[in-house]
Structure formats: C-alpha cells, structure tokens
Amino acid sequence: MDRRPIGxxxxxxxxxTVIREIKKVLPGEDIVYFGDTARLPYGNKxxxxxxxxxxxxxxxxxKFKVKLIVVACNTASSVSLPALARLFDVxxxxxxxxxxxxxxxxxxxxxxxxxxTRATISSDAYKRLLKRRIPEVKIISKPCPLFVxxxxxxxxxxxxxxxxxxxxxxDLKKAGVKTLILGCTHYPLLKxxxxxFMGKGVRLVDSAHETARTVKRVLxxxxxxxxxxxxxxxxxxxxxxxxxxxxxxxxFLGTRIGFIKKVNI
Ligand code: DGL
Numbered sequence: 001m002d003r004r005p006i007g008x009x010x011x012x013x014x015x016x017t018v019i020r021e022i023k024k025v026l027p028g029e030d031i032v033y034f035g036d037t038a039r040l041p042y043g044n045k046x047x048x049x050x051x052x053x054x055x056x057x058x059x060x061x062x063k064f065k066v067k068l069i070v071v072a073c074n075t076a077s078s079v080s081l082p083a084l085a086r087l088f089d090v091x092x093x094x095x096x097x098x099x100x101x102x103x104x105x106x107x108x109x110x111x112x113x114x115x116x117t118r119a120t121i122s123s124d125a126y127k128r129l130l131k132r133r134i135p136e137v138k139i140i141s142k143p144c145p146l147f148v149x150x151x152x153x154x155x156x157x158x159x160x161x162x163x164x165x166x167x168x169x170x171d172l173k174k175a176g177v178k179t180l181i182l183g184c185t186h187y188p189l190l191k192x193x194x195x196x197f198m199g200k201g202v203r204l205v206d207s208a209h210e211t212a213r214t215v216k217r218v219l220x221x222x223x224x225x226x227x228x229x230x231x232x233x234x235x236x237x238x239x240x241x242x243x244x245x246x247x248x249x250x251x252f253l254g255t256r257i258g259f260i261k262k263v264n265i
Contacts, residue, residue: 004065006068009036011053021209030229033235043120044117058088075119109137110220111177112214140175142169144168148214166197181205181207235260239265
C-alpha cells in the first residue's frame with residue numbers, strides 16, 4: 001500500500017488522454033501532471049534535446065515524491081525511455097509498448113498504419129516493436145506534424161481539421177489500412193475527425209487505455225497501489241500560461257481542473 005502520487009508528463013495537453021484512462025482504472029490514485037507547454041512541440045526536436053527535457057521533467061515530478069512515472073508522450077517514449085529507466089529509481093512507463101500490444105489485439109492481419117510526430121516516426125520505435133512481434137506485418141507510417149497545433153488550439157473537428165486529416169491520411173486509406181495506431185498522445189483528441197475520414201471499419205488504436213492498465217499492473221506487482229478508493233488530489237503544472245491548457249483540458253477531461261500552476265523548471 002502506497003499513497004504517494006503517480007507522476008505523469010507530456011509536452012502539453014496530449015498526456016491528458018492518459019490521465020483520463022488512469023482516473024478510470026485507478027480512481028484512488030493521486031496524480032501530479034506536468035505539461036511542458038513552453039517548450040512544446042517535442043515532436044520536431046532532436047533525440048538529445050527531448051531526452052534532456054524529459055530528464056528535467058522527471059526531476060521536477062520527483063520533488064513530489066511520486067512512486068511511478070508515466071511518460072505520456074510518444075516522442076519522449078520513442079527516444080528517451082531507456083535513458084530515463086536507467087537514470088531513475090522509480091518505475092518509468094512509456095506509451096509505445098502498450099500501444100503495440102493493443103494494436104496486436106485488435107488487428108485482423110491487414111496493413112497497420114502508424115501516425116505520430118516526425119521524431120516518433122523517424123525513430124522507428126513502433127515499427128521495430130511491431131515487426132518483432134509479427135515479422136510479416138505490412139506497416140505504413142506517416143508523420144502528421146500539424147495535428148498537434150490543431151489540438152492545442154482546440155480545433156478538434158472543424159472543416160480545416162477535416163481537410164488536414166484527409167491530406168495526411170489519404171495514402172493510408174488508399175493502402176487499405178484497417179488498424180491505425182494513433183502514435184501521439186494528442187491524436188486521440190482528433191478521433192472523431194480521423195474516424196470520419198477513415199471510415200467506420202478502421203480500428204483506431206489509442207495507447208492511453210492500455211498504458212493505464214500497465215500502470216495498474218506495475219503498481220499492483222510492486223505493492224504500490226493506494227488503499228484509497230477516491231483520490232485526494234490531481235495537480236497540474238505547466239511551463240507556460242495555463243489558460244488555454246485549462247480550457248481545452250477541462251473540455252477534454254469533462255471535469256474541472258482545480259489546481260493548475262505555471263512553473264519554471
Ligand atoms: N506529446 C507529443 C507526442 O505524443 C506530441 C506533441 C509534441 O510534439 O510535443 O508525441
């Protein structure tokens with residue numbers, strides 16, 4: 001039994017997709033969320049820069065005596081996870097493996113699409129893991145860098161968003177992709193627009209739910225679960241002005257964000 005909070009970080013709002021799922025499967029856990037909004041996007045930065053930011057984010061979260069860290073950012077998970085796991089004593093969980101596990105569960109053997117930031121796609125993190133599990137699988141990857149600013153702006157389903165979705169995903173649709181991994185924590189917020197374009201038969205894989213299940217399993221195995229049935233605090237920290245984060249975040253979470261603070265790290 002352990003009442004210390006779980007620490008979660010992302011470059012911005014996207015990690016809230018993981019928070020939403022953690023709240024569902026672990027309602028008794030306290031959470032400290034860190035959104036590095038001042039340095040976003042991570043997705044077009046180098047591995048060295050993203051790793052440096054990620055280490056700083058973890059050090060910030062450790063000040064709250066967190067018992068586990070969730071890297072709720074595909075870019076950081078793709079390029080920095082081994083470094084973080086080596087450096088810190090607490091368990092560190094990323095979002096790539098859970099996403100791949102989920103894709104393998106729902107896939108019918110046809111082509112798998114992977115979309116993400118430039119850094120995630122060029123790291124080949126998804127491709128390598130998928131190929132290791134199913135060597136013959138056909139994978140079509142595509143970076144979709146404009147999706148992140150659309151989400152941060154709260155443009156989740158308007159005409160411009162739909163136009164950009166069709167521009168990016170046209171090739172994947174043509175290639176007959178039936179399982180599409182949303183390899184960026186921001187993209188589940190665009191599910192409705194992506195669904196409209198790809199059509200109902202295409203399964204959208206969002207790693208958030210699977211990541212939350214992994215967190216629960218790891219806490220349980222390490223006897224770190226809280227004994228509370230209702231959490232006491234969810235605190236949000238961001239590195240730039242919190243107004244837009246709060247507005248879009250509340251819309252997405254469907255609950256009020258009670259505690260939010262701008263910090264310098
Ligand atoms: N959080 C990033 C990811 O999941 C997307 C936003 C960014 O580029 O910083 O890849």
